[in-house]
Amino acid sequence: MSGRLEGKVALVTGAGSGIGKETAKRFAAEGAHVAAADLNGDSARATAAELGGDAIGLEMDVTSAASAQAAVEAVVATFGGLDTVVNNAGVTIVGSIMELTEELWDKELNTNLKSIFLVSRAAWPHLEKRGGGSILVTASICATHALQNDAAYCASKAGAAMLTQCMALDGAKAGIRANCVLPGFIDTPMIHGYFNDQPDPAASRKGAESMHPLGRLGTPRDIADAFVYLASDDAKWVTGTRLVVDGGLTTGLWGG
Numbered sequence: 001m002s003g004r005l006e007g008k009v010a011l012v013t014g015a016g017s018g019i020g021k022e023t024a025k026r027f028a029a030e031g032a033h034v035a036a037a038d039l040n041g042d043s044a045r046a047t048a049a050e051l052g053g054d055a056i057g058l059e060m061d062v063t064s065a066a067s068a069q070a071a072v073e074a075v076v077a078t079f080g081g082l083d084t085v086v087n088n089a090g091v092t093i094v095g096s097i098m099e100l101t102e103e104l105w106d107k108e109l110n111t112n113l114k115s116i117f118l119v120s121r122a123a124w125p126h127l128e129k130r131g132g133g134s135i136l137v138t139a140s141i142c143a144t145h146a147l148q149n150d151a152a153y154c155a156s157k158a159g160a161a162m163l164t165q166c167m168a169l170d171g172a173k174a175g176i177r178a179n180c181v182l183p184g185f186i187d188t189p190m191i192h193g194y195f196n197d198q199p200d201p202a203a204s205r206k207g208a209e210s211m212h213p214l215g216r217l218g219t220p221r222d223i224a225d226a227f228v229y230l231a232s233d234d235a236k237w238v239t240g241t242r243l244v245v246d247g248g249l250t251t252g253l254w255g256g
């Protein structure tokens with residue numbers, strides 16, 4: 001049986017939950033050797049167990065250079081190389097700049113932005129050794145559209161999208177492609193937390209659904225499918241792109 005990612009080795013961060021977990025599953029189903037990594041080692045190992053085959057689960061803190069290096073080395077030691085990194089781990093910390101503390105700002109920026117620098121830098125020499133490879137990033141529509149009371153998150157995602165473009169330019173000669181996906185609201189524990197923080201969580205969810213012209217929240221599968229495409233040879237001439245996958249949310253002023 002051959003898949004679109006047959007034989008490729010992939011490291012997926014934040015793979016214990018939501019988009020990362022589904023991406024790890026889709027990559028394995030397409031024939032990739034997958035390392036599922038997460039701050040929560042138990043959830044990473046649980047994802048790997050669900051994937052079966054030769055998948056491994058790794059405990060990894062994407063905000064730590066040493067942890068990023070150790071995870072990459074573990075992947076290379078296990079599978080003999082690395083072709084694709086999915087920089088997906090992230091957190092959302094709501095608040096305007098007057099509500100955010102310096103500590104919360106640093107946590108958001110370190111987890112959502114600095115992590116991409118650390119993990120991609122650790123992976124880079126191994127991608128070069130394979131004659132190129134693919135760096136993928138889960139950004140957000142908040143990279144291009146501000147959300148009220150979400151200053152640090154939006155800033156981190158704008159940075160993530162620009163860092164992706166910089167890596168695309170810097171990696172092009174070595175054959176390293178870098179692309180990001182900009183999801184709309186996706187039905188994962190992260191967005192459930194956001195809804196639950198609102199005065200009326202059910203109304204907040206309904207409102208979010210109706211904001212998307214296609215009439216529903218996205219699923220982790222909607223984003224995982226985009227990553228499969230970007231990691232595959234179907235996208236071999238695609239680099240530096242921002243692929244918006246948002247049910248039409250940011251396509252115009254009114255879509256309902």
Ligand SMILES: NC(=O)c1ccc[n+]([C@@H]2O[C@H](COP(=O)([O-])OP(=O)(O)OC[C@H]3O[C@@H](n4cnc5c(N)ncnc54)[C@H](O)[C@@H]3O)[C@@H](O)[C@H]2O)c1
Nearest residue numbers: 014016017018019039061062089090140183185186188190
């Ligand atoms: N859900 C949405 O609506 C949405 C929309 C746009 C973008 N995103 C982005 O998608 C990505 C995945 O989010 P999700 O919705 O699947 O959320 P999620 O909370 O379900 O999963 C995030 C995972 O990241 C892990 N993580 C957090 N900090 C980490 C760290 N320091 N090191 C390693 N792992 C860490 C968590 O343990 C968790 O398993 C995030 O970058 C998020 O910003 C989500």
